[in-house]
């Protein structure tokens with residue numbers, strides 16, 4: 001993975017010093033809370049329901065074992081021994097003390113980490129495929145692109161005060177695992193007819209209260225132009241994006257207002273001045289960065305391992321785990337594994353300090369000391385020998401990290417919601433918990449098979465509910481928690497926004513509604529269909545009908561009367 | 576005399592910023608006989624009149640006003656103000672870069688409005704070289720923030736080469 005040189009380190013150290021000064025001035029009364037807010041947000045610090053929350057950057061999801069141990073130590077010393085992985089592959093600490101945040105950032109800097117631009121109206125942490133560098137279906141490793149972008153976006157002087165946040169994701173595989181079409185800018189690394197590598201650029205995607213799928217603005221941008229082209233996109237957005245209404249300030253609104261053709265014309269006109277300028281990426285620089293991502297020292301192994309095959313045959317529980325949590329690797333004899341952070345009774349994405357240490361040890365012993373965080377809020381060990389899988393599984397299981405549910409209904413994406421987040425309309429973790437309880441039979445979960453269920457506590461959509469096969473969104477009506485259900489969303493190459501099935505539900509109704517949706521699928525599916533396939537074939541009607549069948553009349557009336565109210569008030573983001 | 580930060584120092588400054596009050600029009604507003612930064616609309620409407628007076632003058636651009644409108648007038652402007660109505664409004668960073676990098680403006684670019692210490696470093700990078708700090712703020716502390724970072728990744732006005740073209744590996 002990328003290692004800082006002395007300049008990278010110096011910049012992060014200077015950032016800590018700058019932030020420390022800002023907090024000191026705030027405490028001394030020289031910098032008002034309003035003036036501090038954007039500054040602290042750009043250092044990851046929110047003020048939440050119960051106090052501060054610190055969002056630590058994990059650039060494109062890559063972590064070393066050393067860094068994860070540091071996170072464990074920080075969570076113990078400065079928090080409640082727990083961290084939460086987010087859908088942007090970052091980690092949130094929910095209970096730090098305001099005055100101690102400069103110290104935490106200082107600790108992070110000691111292991112080449114920071115919280116820079118994890119919030120605020122700026123270019124955020126770049127995300128990518130959790131299987132980058134090892135996926136059999138990838139054209140090239142996307143991580144050098146991500147790192148080049150990280151440096152370009154870090155402290156970008158012109159784009160620190162954009163109309164709104166700006167998210168970029170990169171994919172280089174045949175299957176998009178980074179949801180690039182749901183980003184302000186999505187970058188797909190492609191090759192052209194001549195075999196040259198370039199970038200297909202999507203713009204104006206995003207979730208939130210107006211979900212939009214990104215549109216192609218450039219089919220093939222040669223790699224050397226990546227940064228100058230993004231400068232042009234960002235400049236047009238910075239100058240002309242709306243600033244009068246924060247709900248209309250994302251780039252997707254500008255792209256839709258102008259139309260993609262006119263937006264592209266403006267970007268091209270701007271780019272004409274920047275193209276081939278000093279920001280043009282050099283091959284030397286790309287190669288310098290790429291050298292940080294050269295493959296680890298793999299040994300030559302047979303594709304099949306005898307001890308692995310035996311364990312598979314003899315141990316059913318292990319076989320079940322392998323089926324869901326072990327993934328193909330492009331090097332013979334190796335596999336990638338997902339450690340599930342979706343155990344029953346645990347908030348999705350939460351990891352304790354001891355689990356962090358266990359994962360770090362596993363990475364050191366079995367996976368070249370590196371690991372990745374997924375946008376589905378799990379952890380990946382990317383380079384495990386097949387012959388080690390049984391041992392890894394036993395250790396993971398002893399640490400509560402081997403729930404065999406990756407890609408199943410209980411592998412939910414879920415935001416922190418109303419228990420912690422100041423912006424929430426409703427709680428999300430108790431909903432996840434109720435779904436876990438409703439679907440506690442593993443055999444039934446396997447029978448249901450591949451499906452995604454995502455939960456967001458408000459329209460900000462941190463839980464990516466729009467692109468889930470089943471999405472759950474918390475809404476606030478007359479100060480009560482309600483949940484709106486969508487069906488048919490997808491991520492990946494055919495990213496689709498789910499359809500709302502009808503009036504919202506009370507929290508206690510949600511598990512039954514999910515069960516009803518699943519029943520329709522089980523009854524109607526053909527042998528080869530996943531939930532989403534059955535939905536695409538049948539459409540919304542049978543699902544909708546079953547979801548509301550037999551529903552308490554009183555609740556329907558209440559939901560419908562609440563539905564006629566004006567759109568639920570989402571509290572202002574960026575508290 | 577009011578002070579501003581200019582070329583890395585705190586200096587006395589006699590320029591005033593003229594603003595149109597609600598009951599004033601571009602035609603009616605009185606233009607002072609002292610160095611003055613004029614609203615764009617006043618400059619565009621009364622250019623010849625202003626030039627004939629021989630009093631130092633400049634124009635200030637609001638954050639919604641791009642540099643295009645004065646691109647042909649740059650040689651006649653000793654100072655261009657770029658306004659930050661709120662420090663979180665980032666449009667004037669683009670304006671300043673365009674003035675320098677696209678239109679080649681060499682005179683003073685002055686940040687006016689909600690100008691605060693923690694934004695000065697980025698302003699400097701974008702080609703702003705004078706800062707009319709908000710009156711209630713400490714100029715000495717702000718001056719130090721021009722050096723918050725000793726290096727920069729991106730190409731910008733103060734350092735036209737990105738770090739990757741200067742890195743010695």
Ligand code: SF4
Nearest residue numbers: 415421424457458462
């Ligand atoms: S979706 Fe809403 S409630 Fe959930 S974390 Fe994001 S802002 Fe908070």
